[in-house]
Amino acid sequence: xxxxxxxxxxxxxxxxxxxxxxxxxxxxxxxxxxxxxxxxxxxxxxxxxxxxxxxxxxxxxxxxxxxxxxxxxxxxxxxxxxxxxxxxxxxxxxxxxxxxxxxxxxxxxxxxx
Amino acid sequence: xxxxxxxxxxxxxxxxxxxxxxxxxxxxxxxxxxxxxxxxxxxxxxxxxxxxxxxxxxxxxxxxxxxxxxxxxxxxxxxxxxxxxxxxxxxxxxxxxxxxxxxxxxxxxxxxx
Numbered sequence: 001x002x003x004x005x006x007x008x009x010x011x012x013x014x015x016x017x018x019x020x021x022x023x024x025x026x027x028x029x030x031x032x033x034x035x036x037x038x039x040x041x042x043x044x045x046x047x048x049x050x051x052x053x054x055x056x057x058x059x060x061x062x063x064x065x066x067x068x069x070x071x072x073x074x075x076x077x078x079x080x081x082x083x084x085x086x087x088x089x090x091x092x093x094x095x096x097x098x099x100x101x102x103x104x105x106x107x108x109x110x111x112x113x
Numbered sequence: 114x115x116x117x118x119x120x121x122x123x124x125x126x127x128x129x130x131x132x133x134x135x136x137x138x139x140x141x142x143x144x145x146x147x148x149x150x151x152x153x154x155x156x157x158x159x160x161x162x163x164x165x166x167x168x169x170x171x172x173x174x175x176x177x178x179x180x181x182x183x184x185x186x187x188x189x190x191x192x193x194x195x196x197x198x199x200x201x202x203x204x205x206x207x208x209x210x211x212x213x214x215x216x217x218x219x220x221x222x223x224x225x226x
Contacts, residue, residue: 004155033214035216040218041218042201042216042217042218042219043156043201043216045213045214045215048213058213059215090155090156092155094214097205097212097213097214098143098212100161101146101158101161102146102148102156102158102203102214103158104155104156104157105155106153106154106155107153107154107155
């Protein structure tokens with residue numbers, strides 16, 4: 001059905017708590033991404049995964065880690081969340097990295113208080 | 114600094130008018146993509162134009178690519194209120210362990226009745 005699903009859609013956490021954002025895709029895409037979006041900054045790449053257990057840092061990886069144990073699932077983990085990690089997080093997938101279309105989820109809005 | 118950047122932060126037109134969003138980029142590319150993001154949604158691809166193409170159309174949308182000036186434009190004819198969204202250009206570049214897609218900060222287009 002060509003869908004990227006993100007869970008949860010909304011999350012409020014206290015500073016120092018751990019956060020798990022999950023993403024799934026039903027297209028058997030090799031490549032998956034995590035971006036964060038803040039006003040005026042556009043979409044910033046946090047991590048990219050080229051396949052299972054083949055992950056690479058993006059432009060702003062500090063404070064984040066990822067896990068990809070199955071091709072269809074890609075998780076973003078914040079160990080000890082900080083207030084400056086309040087943002088909207090988008091997961092995306094693409095067939096591969098050769099200039100292909102990215103399919104985005106609807107986003108996960110995280111507030112860290 | 115941004116590897117891809119839209120030239121205007123915001124544009125406003127009236128329904129039925131035509132509008133053009135411009136983008137400049139800083140690296141050699143294999144393709145440039147245009148995405149649209151409506152409020153509360155994830156970005157969705159509009160057009161992918163490869164480096165050996167000069168123009169591509171998709172309904173009321175027309176994208177151009179000028180690799181000599183490293184610029185692209187997205188034109189929308191006969192705009193509708195539902196075209197109100199943020200428009201991003203995105204380019205691929207090879208960074209470290211693989212290809213990545215980098216987004217500009219976006220142009221907010223408002224289409225008024």
